[in-house]
Amino acid sequence: MGESAKLTGYRIDTFADSLRLSLRWIVLNPPAPVDLHRFIHLYSETDGEFIIGNDGGVSSRSWWKGDLVVTWGEFELSAIPEGYYFNVGMYSYPDLTILDWHDAQGQSIGDVHKLGPFNIDKS
Numbered sequence: 001m002g003e004s005a006k007l008t009g010y011r012i013d014t015f016a017d018s019l020r021l022s023l024r025w026i027v028l029n030p031p032a033p034v035d036l037h038r039f040i041h042l043y044s045e046t047d048g049e050f051i052i053g054n055d056g057g058v059s060s061r062s063w064w065k066g067d068l069v070v071t072w073g074e075f076e077l078s079a080i081p082e083g084y085y086f087n088v089g090m091y092s093y094p095d096l097t098i099l100d101w102h103d104a105q106g107q108s109i110g111d112v113h114k115l116g117p118f119n120i121d122k123s
Helices: none
Strands: 005-014 018-027 035-044 050-057 068-076 083-093 108-110 113-119
Touching: 005 083, 005 113, 018 035, 018 083, 035 068, 050 068
Parallel strands: none
Antiparallel strands: 005 018, 018 068, 035 050, 035 083, 083 113
């Protein structure tokens, strides 16, 4: 993603009344002097409807090359449709410029990364 960090993994955990998506990033180049925020947006797989977002700062001014950064977002289970997916990424703050993702050849492939679809059994 951009030249600052690369998403290297994710994990979904469910609890009694919530779901947590954890994201694992590796710092490629510290993004000085800019503050980055991560976003995790939840969508319905059925119709692509945006359900809810979870954004937050990631302390990017203290990153060093090679650092492992773990971020997460929690969502109430009652808000999650049976079929869902996440769009994730990072943006600079306060200008709200979304950072592009790049493929292995360094070509831009867009500004969000889709994780999913997933299904949740609410029974």
